[in-house]
Amino acid sequence: MSTPYTPDQPDHGQNQPTVPLQETRPYPQPYADAPAAPAAPQQPTHYAVQPQPIPEKTTVGETNAYALLSIIFAFIAPIAGIVFGHLGLGQIKRTGDGGRGIALTGLIISYAYFAFLALFIIAYVGFIVMLFGTMGAALSELGSYSSTY
Numbered sequence: 001m002s003t004p005y006t007p008d009q010p011d012h013g014q015n016q017p018t019v020p021l022q023e024t025r026p027y028p029q030p031y032a033d034a035p036a037a038p039a040a041p042q043q044p045t046h047y048a049v050q051p052q053p054i055p056e057k058t059t060v061g062e063t064n065a066y067a068l069l070s071i072i073f074a075f076i077a078p079i080a081g082i083v084f085g086h087l088g089l090g091q092i093k094r095t096g097d098g099g100r101g102i103a104l105t106g107l108i109i110s111y112a113y114f115a116f117l118a119l120f121i122i123a124y125v126g127f128i129v130m131l132f133g134t135m136g137a138a139l140s141e142l143g144s145y146s147s148t149y
Contacts, residue, residue: 062099063099064097066084066091067102070110078117
């Protein structure tokens with residue numbers, strides 16, 4: 001006869017009944033040699049929370065000078081804004097200064113302003129050429145009339 005099991009004592013499998021394990025499948029397997037489905041991964045019971053880095057505040061003194069010049073020249077002279085924007089991004093990448101967003105903004109505005117100016121000049125010159133072409137045709141027609149008086 002076995003000794004009675006008490007909750008204070010650890011059970012080492014001596015008092016458990018031995019029941020043969022049965023493999024039960026809810027659905028018949030079509031292929032006997034098919035690999036078994038992988039077991040679902042167990043979800044962790046806790047998640048490691050990593051703190052988000054606090055963004056550092058920058059001041060004008062810590063901002064790259066070429067980036068500031070890029071945003072200023074973007075509205076005045078777009079080619080200078082493009083040059084200073086690229087110089088600023090290069091320095092920011094090397095030294096780690098602040099002002100990457102300002103340099104990018106200066107570059108975007110400079111390129112857009114330059115494209116707008118280029119299209120405007122092309123349209124303006126095209127309009128002038130069309131005007132002179134129309135005036136030349138009108139003058140040649142005016143001179144071709146002869147008077148019968």
